[in-house]
Amino acid sequence: MNKLKRHLIVAAVLMAGFAAAIGSYLLLAPDDRGGGGLDVQPAAEALPVRASSHRLTEPEKSELTVVEFLDFECEACGAMYPVVERLREEYGDRVTFVARYFPMPGHRNGELAARTAEAAARQGRFEEMYTKLFNTQQEWGESQDWKQSVFRNYARQLGLDIAQFDADLADPEVAGRVQDDQRDGLALDVQGTPTFLVDGTRIQTPGSYREFKALIDDRLSD
Known part of the structure; x- marks a missing residue:
């Protein structure tokens, strides 16, 4: 070299x-120069999973819990998305997979995407929007343009009540729900995305499906 x-x-x-x-x-x-900054502080009592957390699988008898703190605009999260999908298809009857918001400030539309998913969740369609945002990430991610109209169109494609979606997207409680996940993440030493916790313990993000599968198999065999 x-x-x-x-x-x-x-x-x-x-x-x-x-x-x-x-x-x-x-x-x-x-x-805060633009007046829109949010001072997100770590939670006083952080939990890897809360009752309000979005569970992508809910096995009758869960043997393991895998939590991902994610940013829908994060390219690394987009790369891990098919890995997580494959794992939850294979282990969904044994492992609880949980998605939690952790939009990073360097992404113009990361926080908006999180609120979009949460607004969809209020109509019982979190998983559909979660899937939509990752499957279309290359169309809207890494842009300096505001993508609210794009996300609104996704809501329409999913058959959501648009008036309710618009109201929920602007609801401070929806933004607060996203910040609640961020607070837990900060207190759990999440510093970037994606970050995975397995049964409450932060792990180094596996480099491949095989590595992640081996880790899960090892934990399930204990």
């Missing part, structure tokens, strides 16, 4: 670490 290439790799690693640190700082102390 030549010296220039080695320097570029080192610089990339340092920049990635710096970006992660900045992202965590901004979530803890957002920029």
